[in-house]
Amino acid sequence: MKKNKLAGSGVNFFALGRVLLVLIILEVSLGGGGRLFDTGSVSPRMMLFGLGLAYTAAALLYREKIPREFVFLTVMFVALSSVSAHISALENQPVPAALSDFKPLAYFLLLPFFAITVRSVNDVLLVGRLLKFSALTLAVSYLIVLAIWQSGGVTTVQMYDWLNPAHSPQAEFLFRGDATFFFKAALYVGVGVFFFIVEKNRYRNGVVLMLLLAIALTMTRGMWLSVFMVLAVWAFFCAADRLKGAALAAGLLLVAVLGVVLINETLPSAVQSNAIRMNDLSALQGITWRWWEVLLGRGLGADVLGRPAIEITYVNVFFKQGMVGILFWFLPAIYLTWQMRFIRDAELRFLAIPYFMAAAFVYVVSFTNPFLTNPLGMSVVMIAMVAVRVISLSESRLPVESPPRLLA
Numbered sequence: 001m002k003k004n005k006l007a008g009s010g011v012n013f014f015a016l017g018r019v020l021l022v023l024i025i026l027e028v029s030l031g032g033g034g035r036l037f038d039t040g041s042v043s044p045r046m047m048l049f050g051l052g053l054a055y056t057a058a059a060l061l062y063r064e065k066i067p068r069e070f071v072f073l074t075v076m077f078v079a080l081s082s083v084s085a086h087i088s089a090l091e092n093q094p095v096p097a098a099l100s101d102f103k104p105l106a107y108f109l110l111l112p113f114f115a116i117t118v119r120s121v122n123d124v125l126l127v128g129r130l131l132k133f134s135a136l137t138l139a140v141s142y143l144i145v146l147a148i149w150q151s152g153g154v155t156t157v158q159m160y161d162w163l164n165p166a167h168s169p170q171a172e173f174l175f176r177g178d179a180t181f182f183f184k185a186a187l188y189v190g191v192g193v194f195f196f197i198v199e200k201n202r203y204r205n206g207v208v209l210m211l212l213l214a215i216a217l218t219m220t221r222g223m224w225l226s227v228f229m230v231l232a233v234w235a236f237f238c239a240a241d242r243l244k245g246a247a248l249a250a251g252l253l254l255v256a257v258l259g260v261v262l263i264n265e266t267l268p269s270a271v272q273s274n275a276i277r278m279n280d281l282s283a284l285q286g287i288t289w290r291w292w293e294v295l296l297g298r299g300l301g302a303d304v305l306g307r308p309a310i311e312i313t314y315v316n317v318f319f320k321q322g323m324v325g326i327l328f329w330f331l332p333a334i335y336l337t338w339q340m341r342f343i344r345d346a347e348l349r350f351l352a353i354p355y356f357m358a359a360a361f362v363y364v365v366s367f368t369n370p371f372l373t374n375p376l377g378m379s380v381v382m383i384a385m386v387a388v389r390v391i392s393l394s395e396s397r398l399p400v401e402s403p404p405r406l407l408a
Contacts, residue, residue, distance in 0.1 A: 020052060021118070024048050025131070030185060071112070074109065087300075107374070114386045187376050194354045228256030228259075230361045
């Protein structure tokens with residue numbers, strides 16, 4: 001991007017975009033569902049979202065170019081949302097419910113912003129540092145708070161009053177009885193695993209183990225299983241010795257399964273959670289669909305098995321946007337896979353693989369948790385698309401600066 005687009009007004013447009021990029025990434029990676037702090041009807045995420053759109057509009061006004069594929073995806077998103085809104089009106093879905101469904105999806109409109117502000121390998125390195133910083137901050141903070149609670153430093157009632165005073169299931173922190181709690185931003189602890197696992201310093205294993213410990217203590221089976229599934233695939237395909245890679249992949253999958261079994265035996269609510277998911281899957285078999293509902297869904301705001309949404313992201317998408325919606329939300333995964341094929345240089349592939357694995361993690365964990373179609377997971381996928389494209393187009397063998405090592 002040219003640095004002097006707004007030189008006449010004394011504004012460094014490039015620097016402004018970089019600051020906004022940092023703020024948006026830190027807010028979404030540390031802020032969980034976006035309501036970590038009560039700021040009234042307009043949350044910090046909404047304000048930053050608006051600033052991101054305004055920055056994009058200004059950049060387009062000054063003739064900054066957005067890669068064609070990202071323009072195409074943005075136009076497709078607008079078209080799909082318009083069709084879904086039209087179907088919603090035809091199906092007489094409640095307007096507040098339709099708006100509630102669209103609100104998290106709208107974050108996809110920041111794709112052009114990421115494409116404008118992440119243009120070089122150095123930008124990619126900056127984003128990687130931010131994601132690792134967030135993962136470390138979240139994991140360390142979580143482990144400290146959990147240790148204080150379980151050591152008797154605070155009571156369970158005090159923890160509830162502090163982290164979830166309204167006892168709401170939509171809160172940022174959800175308690176697993178009096179044993180532990182889950183926080184929505186934990187997704188980025190999982191993302192951090194993939195960025196640290198490829199590091200080449202002596203602290204790597206310790207940091208990765210700490211991140212995995214934090215995930216394990218949240219007792220979130222889907223997240224635990226998804227992290228190890230992605231790591232297993234990476235170990236199998238990226239190992240120099242395929243036999244050793246297969247053995248390592250099998251070991252990782254074994255750890256994943258053992259962890260899920262242990263959580264099932266330890267977590268009191270696991271039986272109820274399993275029953276709800278099984279009932280949902282059984283109920284799907286008895287639903288009658290019209291052909292246009294299969295193709296385009298029942299519109300935004302449609303109930304899913306009698307509820308506004310269920311845990312399985314792809315079932316929600318099918319109910320509300322049909323097979324067309326499923327195809328659209330898998331286009332980023334297809335694009336990422338296609339771009340990875342063009343990265344041959346070992347150093348550049350080393351830089352791209354954490355982004356690819358992080359996006360894959362979001363897709364896998366969305367089978368059990370609604371991440372892909374909300375800002376938490378959507379941001380990971382959008383950033384990964386932009387970063388991998390930048391890396392694939394880079395002609396230099398090595399990045400301008402050394403790969404970031406926060407713990408070196």
